[in-house]
Amino acid sequence: MSQDTPYIFDATSADFDQLVIQKSFLTPVLVDFWAEWCAPCKAMMPVLKQITEGYQGELLLAKVDCDAEQDIVARFGIRSLPTVVLFKDGQPVDGFSGAQPESAIRAILEPHVQMPPPAAADPLEQAQTLFAEGQIADAEAVLVALLSEDNTNALALILYARCLAERGELGEAQSVLEAVKGDAHKAELAGARAQLTFLREAAELPDVADLKTRLAQNPQDDEAAYQLAIQQLSRQQYDAALDGLLKLFIRNRNYAEGLAHKTLLQVFDLLGNDHPLVTTYRRKLFAALY
Missing domain, CATH: 1.25.40 (Serine Threonine Protein Phosphatase 5, Tetratricopeptide repeat)
Incomplete structure (x- = not known):
């Protein structure tokens, strides 16, 4: 049976000591005793393969065809299939007979096999x-x-x-x-440029407390509403800023030659199309437009 991974191989009477016994001094070797006629053996094969590959070289899997390798079967007293035996430091240290769930197999391996370190994050x-x-x-x-x-x-x-x-x-x-x-990366670049724009604008505007006072005195103060949204954007308070810009657009879509609409689109660039706020406010903007 050919294998498509370096961690899984066939073992025969001729090479069992070299491939299993000797290698187990360096890396634990799981030996799968199977036969072509054994349905539970075949059912377990993909599970054993997945587990072995998951260890990324910290565990090897040797497969022994019991019909062809009667000497190995007799040597280890294999009486039922499937039988799986874990070899470490030249000795069998654990194993099981009969089909087992993946969780049970992992529990057997855990004390003997070191999990590979997590892949370095990009x-x-x-x-x-x-x-x-x-x-x-x-x-x-x-x-x-x-x-x-x-x-x-x-x-x-x-x-x-x-x-x-x-x-x-x-x-x-x-x-x-x-x-x-x-x-x-046009979208990402547009978003970064929008961020720079908002931060520059915010530096020239009245502070948030003054703007909120103006709006409390006059909720129709479009300039204060727009400037507050810019201050909020500079502080990454995107939900509040988008809400204020949309309300301004609905109230006075011609404010400063459509500035609220333009700024909403800039925020969409800044956050990116996959951001949940963008999905929500695009829909709201579309409803306001049409």
């Missing part, structure tokens, strides 16, 4: 997660290391610019965005 994905969680400094540190190895990574550059912008380095952020080449 640095860009790690930085994206940190940024989304508001851990800007940590995200920036990951991106600096990544960009030191590849300073042409467009997505990393864009996210790095957003980190810089979040801590007020707007000029430097702009320079980083200008270094992004190609059209492969």
Whole structure:
């Protein structure tokens, strides 16, 4: 029976000691005693394969065809099929007879086989997660290391610019965005540029408390409503900002030549099409338009 993974192989009388006994001093070897006529054996094969592959080389699986290898069957006193035996340091240390659920097999292996270390996280994905969680400094540190190895990574550059912008380095952020080449990431680039725009605008506006006071005195103060939304966007208070912009658009869609509508679209770019707020407010904007 041919195998399609280096961790699984057939063992015969001629090579059992070399492939199982000797290898088990380095890596635990699970031996599957099976036969062509044994339906439960065949049912267990994909389970054993999946488990073995999951250990990524920390466990090997040797398959013994009992019809062809009667010497091995007699040597280990195999009396029923399927029988599965775990060898470690040259000795059988555990095993079972009869079909078993995956959880039971894993429980047998756990004391004897070391799980492989988790795969290293992709640095860009790690930085994206940190940024989304508001851990800007940590995200920036990951991106600096990544960009030191590849300073042409467009997505990393864009996210790095957003980190810089979040801590007020707007000029430097702009320079980083200008270094992004190609059209492969238009949406992400548009979002980063929108963020820069909001932060720049917010720096020139009255503070939030003053704007809220103006709106409390006059809920129809369109300028205060728009400026409050920009301040909220600069603080990543996206839900409140989108709500305010939509209400402004519904109340006065011609305010500043359609500025509320334009800004809503910029926020959609900033958050990305998959963001739940974008899905919600696109639908609300469509309803308001039509």
